[in-house]
Amino acid sequence: MNGTQTKRRFLAGTSTWLGASALGLGVGEEKTRTISIFHTTDLHGHIVPTQTYGGLANLGGLARCASCIRQWRRESPHSLLVDIGDVYQGTAESLTDGGNLMIGLFNRLGYDAWTLGNHDFDWGPEVLEKNLALSKSPVLTGNLRVDGKPTGALGGAWKAVLPWTMKQVGGFQIALIGLVTPGLPYWLAKETLGGVSVEHPLASLKRSIAEARSARADAIVVMGHMGWRNEDDFANPVRETLRQAAGADVLLAGHTHQDQPSWQSGGVLCSQAGYYGIHCGRVDLTFDLETRGLIGRKALTLLMDQRFELDPAVMEMAAPNLKTAAEQLSRKLGTVTGIIKGTGGNNPLARLFCECFAEALKRNQTPVDGVFHGTFGSGDLPVGEITVADCWRMIPYENLLVTAEVNAEELVEIVREERRVQKSDRILWPFELKLDRGGNVVLFERQGKPVGAATRFTIAFNSYDVQSGGQALMRLMEITSNPSAKRIITRIDTRGALIDGVLKRGEIP
Secondary structure, eight states, X not given: OOHHXXXXXXXXXXXXXXXXXXXXXXXXXXXXXXXXXXXXXXXXXXXXXXXXXXXXXXXXXXXXXXXXXXXXXXXXXXXXEEEOSOOSTTOHHHHTTTTHHHHHHHHHHTOOEEOOOGGGGTTOHHHHHHHHHHOSSOEEOOSEXXXXXXXXXXXXXXXXXXXXXXXXXXXXXXXXXXXXXXXGGGTSOHHHHTSEEEOOHHHHHHHHHHHHHHTTOSEEEEEEEOOOOSSOBTTBOXXXXXXXXXXXXXXXXXXXXXXXXXXXXXXXXXXXXXSTTSEEEEEEEEEETTTOOEEEEEEEEEXXXXXXXXXXXXXXXXXXXXXXXXXXXXXXXXXXXXXXOOSSTTOHHHHHHHHHHHHHHHHTTOOOSEEEEOOTTOOXXXXXXXXXXXXXXXXXXXXXXXXXXXXXXXXXXXXHHHTTSTTOOOEEETEEEEEOTTSOEEEEEETTEEOOTTOEEEEEEETTGXXXXXXXXXXXXXXXXXXXXXXXXXXXXXXXXXXXHHHHHSEEO
C-alpha cells in the first residue's frame, strides 16, 4: 500500500467513525452507555516512530500510540486498554534491559491487561518471568501449561498469568479472555520455552466463555495472539476457534502483523491493529442501560503518523534506553568494499553468515563441519561503512546457534526439503550439493572431495530452523530431534556472531 492509499484509508476510517457517532452512538446518553476498548499489538519493543514493511517512514511507536490513547480517554471516560502480545522483542532499546522498559511503560500507561505472544518467550524463561513479575496488570493467556499445570493455578511470577479476568467499567462487566498462538513449539525449543507447553485455543476459550457467562459478564472480549489470514493455518486457527466456541462478542487479534480494522467471523466482531504501533485500535461497545443488552459494536484502527506527538511521559521514561541503544547501533564494525549480494541461491551474504557462525562456534570450543543458514531476505549489503544497526537489520531475531550430528543422507533430505520452501535462500556451507528436478543427487562434495552416503557431520543450524521454521522444515526438526543427533543449543546468538565476524574482518571485499 502506498502513502496516498494509506492516507485515504486513514481519512476514510476517521470519517466513518465520526459519522457513526453522529448517527446515534452518542445520542440519548441517558438510555445508552458506550464502553471503549483501546488496543495495541505486536509492538516488538518499538517506542519511537519506525517504518512499514513497504518503506513508509516516520510512523508508529508506543509513544505515538500513548498520545492517541490519552486523547481517546478524555473523550471516552468508560474505557479499557489492552495489548495483544509480542511486546518487547525486536529493538535494541528493549533488549537493553530484557524488556523491562516495555512492561514498565505498560504499567505507567495503565494497561488493564496484556496477552503473551510467541516472541515474548524468545529470551528464555528467566527473562519472561522477570517481566511477568514486573507487570501490574494480569497477563491473560489461557491455553498454556507450565510444568503440566494450567494458568490460573500457578505460583511465583506465573501467578500473574490467568485465562481470563473481569473488569467493571461504567457499571458493566467486561470479560477479557486471553489466548496465544498454538504455533509455539514450531518456532521455539523446549529449552527456550522452559517447561511451557501450549494447547489448541478451542478448549481454553470454551471454558473461559462458560465461566465468564456464569459470572454474569455483559460482554466477552477475546484477546488472541493469532490473527488475520486469508485462510486459517496451524498458528492462526481464528475462524475454526470462533465458530466452535460460541459466545464471544469481540476478538482483538495479533501475531500476523496485519492492519485489519474490522471484520466479522461467526458473528464475532474482529479487529487487528497492525504492528510496531503503526496503527492503534479502538472498539466501542454500546449498551442499553435499561435492559443491559449489548446493542452496538464498532471497531477501527488509526494510523499513528505525525498528527500524534511523542508522548512526553513515555519519552522521559524511555530516554536512557534510547540513548544507550543509539550509541550501540551507530558503532562502526568495518567497511564493505564491494556490494555483497544477499539474494538468490548460494549468495555471498549467506556465505558470510555461515563463515561467521562457524568461527564463533570454533572460538566456543564447539567446531562444526558445516552451517545451514539463509539471509532472512535481508537484501544486499551496500558499499560503505557497516554498523551494528546494519547487523540488526540483517538479523532481527535473537536466534541461537544449534549443533547436531547428521549423516550425508539426512543432509540431502534437509536440503531437498528446503528447496520446496518459497523464497528461502538457505545454503549448506561449505558443501556443494546439486539436485536434479526430481530431487536426486547430481553432485555432493565438501571442499572438493566427494561425500560418502554414511559419513556423519556436525552441522550448525539456528534455533528457529531446528524447530521446523514454522512447519516449513518438519523433516529437519525430526532429524535433529533424534537422540543420535546429540543436539546442543549453544548460548551464541546469530547476530552477535555476525558482529564478531565483521569486526574480525574489518574490511569485507
